[in-house]
Amino acid sequence: MAKKIAPVEIALLIYPGCQLAAVHGLTDLFHVAERLFQRSNQRSKSVEHRMLKVSHIQFDAGSSSPPWADDGAPDFVIVPPSLETMPIGDAFAPIVKWLSDCHARGAVLASVCVGTFLLAQTGLLARRSATTHWSEAQFLAESFPEIHVDGDKLLIDDGDILTAGGVMAWADLGLRIVDRLLGSAAMLETARFLLVDPPGREQRHYSAFSPKLNHGDKTILEVQHWLQQDGARHPTIALMAQRAGLEERTFLRRFQKATGLRPTEYCQHLRVGKAREMLETSQQSFDQVAWKVGYEDAGSFRKVFIRITGLSPGDYRRRFRTQSN
Known part of the structure; x- marks a missing residue:
């Protein structure tokens, strides 16, 4: 029973x-x-x-x-x-x-x-x-x-x-x-x-990088806008600090306080975001994509891409590429 x-x-x-x-x-x-x-x-x-x-x-x-x-x-x-x-x-x-x-x-x-x-x-x-x-x-x-x-x-x-x-x-x-x-x-x-x-x-x-922009630090915000437009392709701490008009140590402290990320991490997220878009909408090889976002060493960028997205570039493209691609 x-x-x-x-x-x-x-x-x-x-x-x-x-x-x-x-x-x-x-x-x-x-x-x-x-x-x-x-x-x-x-x-x-x-x-x-x-x-x-x-x-x-x-x-x-x-x-x-x-x-x-x-x-x-x-x-x-x-x-x-x-x-x-x-x-x-x-x-x-x-x-x-x-x-x-x-x-x-x-x-x-x-x-x-x-x-x-x-x-x-x-x-x-x-x-x-x-x-x-x-x-x-x-x-x-x-x-x-x-x-x-x-x-x-x-x-x-x-x-x-x-x-x-x-x-x-x-x-x-x-x-x-x-x-x-x-x-x-x-x-x-x-x-x-x-x-x-x-x-x-x-x-x-699935998540897209959403940089923090409402922190109130206008100097850091100007650097963020510059990085978004072109600066993240070949960034250096010295160049970013110069752009902000700050000493490097002061720049590093203020940037991390404002954005929650170190400048190198921030630029990696920007580069990965641009790479994701290219993988979704084009047939370019990953080596070409890596070079276009500012990496000469595609192998190094592959590690960064996997760490941030959790997927290899090939897996990401297979999952998210547009039908016309």
Whole structure:
């Protein structure tokens, strides 16, 4: 006789401005995963019961408290992305409290994209690693300096808290949860059925370099504009310092304080950005690309490219080149 076991409850949070496509996409993903799992194990009497229960938790704007009964916490709570306003501030205080309460009762919390900002406001991410959309990683780090923000990662699984990066990273998060609940075979079968890459991608494969320009140091900003136009092709510290009208030591200190990067790192990001564009839109060899962005040693630039993007130039071109290329 099959043993009756209560299904694992996965609650998807619906809040003002959230991406409903992620809510419905995750709902479908978990339903597909369970159906495939049951089909694969239909001869086993131990899996006749439901494995997963997906619920939607609605949080309406202007509510003083969330409209749900205080009768226990789900096993997982997923905060989807927002495509409108950033989910921070007093208006979200009730939902932040509910998330904290759920975690205290043993729920695993998860977020996608800027949904991480809701988790951040609970204080539960302090001294932990977390990710968000690459374009908001710096803002997250500045707003919550106690969090170790890793904008290169598409997914960080920290046991009781999971954070996923880009807007569409809900698929990666969903597959990771399927892996944890139903096993790797079920996760891979679900990924194949949905034609989704299994977890393992990195956000840096997709992120573009967004230099910090609102730091208020006009002298450094002028150097940044010069580097963007042409200066990053053959940069030297001496030349950049001369352009800024500063002593080299002073320039290095001010540049890193303003941009968060050393000048050499900054120029590497600019060069890689230009190389990515050429790999996407042209048929030039990588040696030609390396030379055009200012590297005489293509092998040296290849190492820099792999370190920043996480992909070899060939893999990057195969994944991201335009159809007309």
